[in-house]
Amino acid sequence: xxxxxxxxxxxxxxxxxALGWRGRAxxxxxxxxxxxxxxxxYGDVCxxxxxxxxxxxxxxxxxxxxxxxxxxxxxxGVSLDALLRFAVPRGWFPPVVPGTRFVTLGGAIANxxxxxxxxxxxSFGDHVRxxxxxxxxxxxxxxxxxxxxxxxxxxxxxxxxxxxIETVTLQLTPIRSAWxxxxxxxxxxxxxxxxxxxxxxxxxxxxxxxxxxxxxxxGGRVGRGIYSGGRHATTAPRKDAWHERRRxxxxxxxxxxxxxxxxxxxxxxxxxxxxxxxxxxxxxRPWLFPLxxxxxxxxxxxxxxxxxxxxxxxxxxxxxxxQALLDAIAASGQGSFLAVLKTFGDRAAxxxxxxxxxxxxxxxxxxxKGRDTERLFARLDAIVQEAGGALYPAKDARMPADxxxxxxxxxxxxxxxVDPEFSSGFWRRVTA
Amino acid sequence: xxxxxxxxxFGATSAIASAAxxxxxxxxxxxxxxxxxxxxxEALLADLRVxxxxxxxxxxxxxxxxxxxxxxxxxxxxxxxxxxxxVDSVLLAWGxxxxxxxxxASVDETLQxxxxxxxxxxxxxxxxxxxxxxxxxxxxxxxGSVAGxxxxxxxxxxxxxxxxxxxxxxxxxxxLFFSGVDVVTLKPGFVRTPMxxxxxxxxxxxxxxxxxxxxxxxxxxxxxxxxYLPGKWWVIMTIIRLIPEYLFKRLKL
Numbered sequence: 001x002x003x004x005x006x007x008x009x010x011x012x013x014x015x016x017x018a019l020g021w022r023g024r025a026x027x028x029x030x031x032x033x034x035x036x037x038x039x040x041x042y043g044d045v046c047x048x049x050x051x052x053x054x055x056x057x058x059x060x061x062x063x064x065x066x067x068x069x070x071x072x073x074x075x076x077g078v079s080l081d082a083l084l085r086f087a088v089p090r091g092w093f094p095p096v097v098p099g100t101r102f103v104t105l106g107g108a109i110a111n112x113x114x115x116x117x118x119x120x121x122x123s124f125g126d127h128v129r130x131x132x133x134x135x136x137x138x139x140x141x142x143x144x145x146x147x148x149x150x151x152x153x154x155x156x157x158x159x160x161x162x163x164x165i166e167t168v169t170l171q172l173t174p175i176r177s178a179w180x181x182x183x184x185x186x187x188x189x190x191x192x193x194x195x196x197x198x199x200x201x202x203x204x205x206x207x208x209x210x211x212x213x214x215x216x217x218x219g220g221r222v223g224r225g226i227y228s229g230g231r232h233a234t235t236a237p238r239k240d241a242w243h244e245r246r247r248x249x250x251x252x253x254x255x256x257x258x259x260x261x262x263x264x265x266x267x268x269x270x271x272x273x274x275x276x277x278x279x280x281x282x283x284x285r286p287w288l289f290p291l292x293x294x295x296x297x298x299x300x301x302x303x304x305x306x307x308x309x310x311x312x313x314x315x316x317x318x319x320x321x322x323q324a325l326l327d328a329i330a331a332s333g334q335g336s337f338l339a340v341l342k343t344f345g346d347r348a349a350x351x352x353x354x355x356x357x358x359x360x361x362x363x364x365x366x367x368x369k370g371r372d373t374e375r376l377f378a379r380l381d382a383i384v385q386e387a388g389g390a391l392y393p394a395k396d397a398r399m400p401a402d403x404x405x406x407x408x409x410x411x412x413x414x415x416x417x418v419d420p421e422f423s424s425g426f427w428r429r430v431t432a
Numbered sequence: 433x434x435x436x437x438x439x440x441x442f443g444a445t446s447a448i449a450s451a452a453x454x455x456x457x458x459x460x461x462x463x464x465x466x467x468x469x470x471x472x473x474e475a476l477l478a479d480l481r482v483x484x485x486x487x488x489x490x491x492x493x494x495x496x497x498x499x500x501x502x503x504x505x506x507x508x509x510x511x512x513x514x515x516x517x518x519v520d521s522v523l524l525a526w527g528x529x530x531x532x533x534x535x536x537a538s539v540d541e542t543l544q545x546x547x548x549x550x551x552x553x554x555x556x557x558x559x560x561x562x563x564x565x566x567x568x569x570x571x572x573x574x575x576g577s578v579a580g581x582x583x584x585x586x587x588x589x590x591x592x593x594x595x596x597x598x599x600x601x602x603x604x605x606x607x608l609f610f611s612g613v614d615v616v617t618l619k620p621g622f623v624r625t626p627m628x629x630x631x632x633x634x635x636x637x638x639x640x641x642x643x644x645x646x647x648x649x650x651x652x653x654x655x656x657x658x659x660y661l662p663g664k665w666w667v668i669m670t671i672i673r674l675i676p677e678y679l680f681k682r683l684k685l
Contacts, residue, residue: 020447086483
């Protein structure tokens with residue numbers, strides 16, 4: 001049974017087919033169809049209950065690479081992990097990476113993913129130069145931002161609904177080292193975060209903050225945390241050898257290991273970890289993809305799974321809105337292991353349904369606790385809607401249709417481009 | 433260690449051979465890839481050329497051929513040798529997984545399955561062996577299967593072909609030993625490839641093509657006689673082979 005990373009919802013598919021070669025007709029399986037890459041989204045954007053999934057990781061070939069310009073064309077099932085293994089030794093880096101490298105290029109486009117460098121680099125779609133899109137009527141569209149801007153805007157962030165993305169042309173970024181220079185610093189309150197953030201964003205291409213959403217900081221309010229900034233290093237440290245120690249959660253624990261006690265303790269300890277105010281050398285893997293070192297980390301929540309909740313709030317409402325969200329979470333007593341706060345750059349996203357937009361984005365995870373979780377989400381939704389914000393479809397398994405429609409007002413314009421033989425659990429849920 | 437600098441891959445677009453090709457490209461080898469499907473071959477060659485920093489296709493080459501057609505073997509072998517110069521390694525990797533039920537219902541299906549997976553490979557081995565024998569070095573490897581170790585009702589047409597191939601390789605190994613050529617019989621277990629799509633492929637017995645491919649390249653470098661891939665299949669198949677026939681025939685395997 002194919003599930004997404006948070007294991008909610010659990011659904012059955014009518015058929016699942018592994019694609020092996022580009023340029024082939026869509027397989028003869030029950031409609032509607034949906035491409036499924038590595039299943040790292042948290043919900044049903046990558047699921048198609050009672051219908052069919054097309055698994056894309058077999059489309060894992062490179063097509064062309066220009067070593068002088070850094071323009072790479074590859075099949076859509078190539079993972080960022082494979083891309084990094086190829087590109088980093090040659091002095092190139094993906095222009096945008098999310099928090100895990102186990103996603104496919106097709107998935108990165110379909111969700112128009114962002115990373116810690118959004119304020120300088122924008123989202124993934126900003127660096128896509130071209131893609132090929134196979135439609136169910138047999139057409140293969142060559143989509144570029146210049147020649148077919150409408151199809152490009154629909155497909156970037158288009159949740160895989162405009163057809164099967166077969167190949168992708170991506171502009172890579174030059175780097176001089178696989179290492180980064182990075183620093184981190186504690187902050188006692190959200191006020192301190194905003195101050196630190198304004199300054200750090202000007203100087204550092206990658207920035208992110210972790211928030212302790214259980215233990216209050218200065219002034220007795222939640223909002224303390226750790227701020228980190230980084231950039232690609234120009235040289236490798238003297239001791240260049242770096243080996244990733246990969247661990248694995250071998251099986252589902254009988255009950256979720258995430259509970260009030262462990263959360264409070266974890267957040268406290270995490271806040272007390274050593275920080276390094278002066279930049280030091282860190283390999284890009286642990287810095288950009290910390291959780292990738294633990295295989296199957298999603299198992300810590302047990303068989304029932306968990307929810308992610310990621311919202312964006314517009315700039316004018318960011319400060320009050322983020323504090324209100326954190327207060328509501330603290331009041332509920334349901335904390336999050338890894339609450340992440342980051343501001344997006346002031347730029348329009350390339351896709352009709354792109355999530356990134358000017359403002360602040362807060363990402364949280366919550367164990368599945370039934371009614372308590374539902375009640376908390378309803379309160380958080382109200383704050384997000386009041387602020388005029390949006391929830392991230394790639395991290396959603398439950399948002400009500402009205403929250404989606406308010407957050408993505410161009411959804412009806414987008415719907416014109418949806419392939420009549422493609423759909424997803426998410427799409428049916430928010431458009432029904 | 434056998435050098436693998438000029439390698440011919442027959443059936444190169446199979447998942448296992450493609451993964452082996454990626455391994456070899458990383459070592460700087462020159463490759464000649466043979467496959468039946470021209471579009472798939474082009475996609476494979478483009479990928480290998482990107483990975484091998486060979487945009488112009490100077491060292492990563494290929495041509496299409498239907499290897500089930502043994503009459504074409506001489507020409508494609510000639511072409512490979514002209515393209516690479518001295519060929520030091522070959523890997524035979526084409527095959528299909530026939531539907532045993534269809535074979536049970538059709539003599540033609542049975543003979544076709546045995547031809548594609550067995551006889552046609554033997555024809556190519558017979559074709560190229562004298563060239564290796566004359567040069568007195570190199571490595572010849574072919575992908576057999578654990579299915580060739582014992583006949584089972586669920587896939588004995590395939591098993592027959594692979595078992596026959598294994599015995600042919602055994603004889604060839606004995607013959608070419610005296611001229612310094614290694615002959616390697618590769619026996620993968622269950623591998624997650626398009627060939628096995630539709631099986632329930634969860635569980636510890638299923639391996640990824642990349643894992644098997646690494647084992648293939650290692651076995652060829654070392655000139656192993658027989659390599660089960662992954663190695664635990666040697667244990668499993670030893671036990672399977674030891675089951676007395678009067679019990680084995682009663683099993684539903």
